[in-house]
Amino acid sequence: MEANELKAVEGTVLEAWCGVLGLDTVDPDVPFAALGGDSMRAVRVLSRLWRELGVELPVHALGNDTTAAELATAVHARLNGQAA
Amino acid sequence: MSEARSAGVALAATFTSDGLRDALARRLRESGREIQAAPYGQLVEPMLDPDSVLLSHAGVNLLLVRAEDLYRGAAHPSAGDRLLDELLSVLSAAPTRSAATWLVALTPPSPGALADPAAARWIETAARRIAGAVEPLPGMHLVPLDDLAERYEVPETHDEYADRIAHLPYSDAYFEALADWLVRLAATTWHRPRKVVVLDCDNTLWTGVCGEDGPLGVEIGPGRRKVQEFMLDQRARGKLLCLCSRNEEADVRAVFAGNPGMALAMEDVTAHRIGWQPKAQYLAELSAELGLALNSFVFVDDDAVECASVRAQLPEVAVVELTRDDDAAARQLARETAFDQLTVTDEDRLRADWYGAEPQRRELERSVADYEEFLARCAIEVTMTRLTDAALDRAAQLTSRTTQFTLAGTAFTVPELRRLLDEGGQGWTVRVSDVFGDYGTVGLVLARADGGVLDVPVFLLSCRVLNRQVETRMLRMLGEKARAAGCRTMRLPYRPTRRNAPARRFLQQISGSAIGAEDACGVVEVRVADWCDAPVTATP
Numbered sequence: 001m002e003a004n005e006l007k008a009v010e011g012t013v014l015e016a017w018c019g020v021l022g023l024d025t026v027d028p029d030v031p032f033a034a035l036g037g038d039s040m041r042a043v044r045v046l047s048r049l050w051r052e053l054g055v056e057l058p059v060h061a062l063g064n065d066t067t068a069a070e071l072a073t074a075v076h077a078r079l080n081g082q083a084a
Numbered sequence: 085m086s087e088a089r090s091a092g093v094a095l096a097a098t099f100t101s102d103g104l105r106d107a108l109a110r111r112l113r114e115s116g117r118e119i120q121a122a123p124y125g126q127l128v129e130p131m132l133d134p135d136s137v138l139l140s141h142a143g144v145n146l147l148l149v150r151a152e153d154l155y156r157g158a159a160h161p162s163a164g165d166r167l168l169d170e171l172l173s174v175l176s177a178a179p180t181r182s183a184a185t186w187l188v189a190l191t192p193p194s195p196g197a198l199a200d201p202a203a204a205r206w207i208e209t210a211a212r213r214i215a216g217a218v219e220p221l222p223g224m225h226l227v228p229l230d231d232l233a234e235r236y237e238v239p240e241t242h243d244e245y246a247d248r249i250a251h252l253p254y255s256d257a258y259f260e261a262l263a264d265w266l267v268r269l270a271a272t273t274w275h276r277p278r279k280v281v282v283l284d285c286d287n288t289l290w291t292g293v294c295g296e297d298g299p300l301g302v303e304i305g306p307g308r309r310k311v312q313e314f315m316l317d318q319r320a321r322g323k324l325l326c327l328c329s330r331n332e333e334a335d336v337r338a339v340f341a342g343n344p345g346m347a348l349a350m351e352d353v354t355a356h357r358i359g360w361q362p363k364a365q366y367l368a369e370l371s372a373e374l375g376l377a378l379n380s381f382v383f384v385d386d387d388a389v390e391c392a393s394v395r396a397q398l399p400e401v402a403v404v405e406l407t408r409d410d411d412a413a414a415r416q417l418a419r420e421t422a423f424d425q426l427t428v429t430d431e432d433r434l435r436a437d438w439y440g441a442e443p444q445r446r447e448l449e450r451s452v453a454d455y456e457e458f459l460a461r462c463a464i465e466v467t468m469t470r471l472t473d474a475a476l477d478r479a480a481q482l483t484s485r486t487t488q489f490t491l492a493g494t495a496f497t498v499p500e501l502r503r504l505l506d507e508g509g510q511g512w513t514v515r516v517s518d519v520f521g522d523y524g525t526v527g528l529v530l531a532r533a534d535g536g537v538l539d540v541p542v543f544l545l546s547c548r549v550l551n552r553q554v555e556t557r558m559l560r561m562l563g564e565k566a567r568a569a570g571c572r573t574m575r576l577p578y579r580p581t582r583r584n585a586p587a588r589r590f591l592q593q594i595s596g597s598a599i600g601a602e603d604a605c606g607v608v609e610v611r612v613a614d615w616c617d618a619p620v621t622a623t624p
Binding site: 040043050051 | 102103106243244245246249250252256481
């Protein structure tokens, strides 16, 4: 159950990364900056996740070294009421 | 560098404008021009500081004001009154301080602010006052943005969450539209606007061939009607309209006289060539008849072969190959830069030339005095607090996020900071406040005394408080601490980057030698005595 939820969140996170970075696919274990991400794009990703999931994450939740899998875990934790 | 200085673009905005700056840079690169941006969120300071990106060149200055940013973070919009007054006062003085052309745009208020009646009222008043101040000023132009999103078909103007967490109020699509429009406006200061529009008739002004379909057989649907109205608007802006058509003259005249769908009348047409000679030849004849050079001509035709032939024979003519798609034609014209003329006048283009160096210098001196007065009115308070465990997080964050005003640019983690303190180093966080508000912890200094030398591996300040001489005061305060520690010299290592121009400028100010973005790392040494006993205000 828990694992399924996390999988769904990861799907949304990956979609947001693809959309903002202009990529067709994103490896969940590659850091944001390595895929062409920067601080402006990070803000756009977080804004998309806020629109789609209603999750409020601060700017530093998505840094250069953050992977999509890590961000998905943080989003999932925040959605379940834990501090990310 | 000197070329960029003479005809570049500088940007200052009340919000995070990195995305906009990049979008502008991409468009300007095509014409070999550069863009420089003032520090985040600042308008008043760079309009006063003679060394700022706005006042140190003769190109185009873009000022973007989202009115609600003037009271951002305050409980009530009236908190913005003071900053608005400062802004209006520097706006009025700006044209005399700079040979640049100024484009001022009031960017759209957020939906949240518009939904709050008190905020909406304040914003409306502020917008009116800014517009009222800008309008009469020579060399300063208000850029209306009302229909920008519509014209560029921007699906979503605002980015509410990005605004909240990063003060980034608009979507990338809106920034792209804004950049495109602003560069087009800026370009009208570099190129003379074209003066003559030469129009094909069949399938350009109407659908069909008048020689075959007859004056009532050609069709003027809503799309072609809009094309004609666009041309009437061009005429109202001072352009001369001409016809150039492969037809019998009588057939064309019959459409003008008899088709009720026509918006254009023969009286709107200054000159024409209707017949069977090549169009390039006709254009040359029109040029001779009107006494206007071909480089002031725009040629509009739907036929690809005619367009290609004019392009090949008369490269100085701007050729617009108009789509036959009725719905798309008017939109295509609206995006066509060949028609751009916009707000900028000939007088603006000449400003850079007739500006004498002497009166300008006097104005700049006046500007320095005004700047000092402004800073005095700000009543800026700078406090340095000994770095303790409780502030290590914020300190580490500052070292990793500050990119503009940082001398060495080294990022520290919390454990690294703690080790530095444990091994005899010292640190101070810097807090800044002024009459406009409390900026919080915005600076950090790390230092270690070694014999008579105070080594300063970190000296940084958030871009929010740049241009307020906070850095000078920080160095002075550090000077006192160095003296207390028995040091005679402060040693400031630096690492130049493309982004840390404000830090490099500061180093130049204290050392007297310029440091470029591409230069090697180095060290500036200053005498502690120079930074302790000197008067409190910096003397240039």
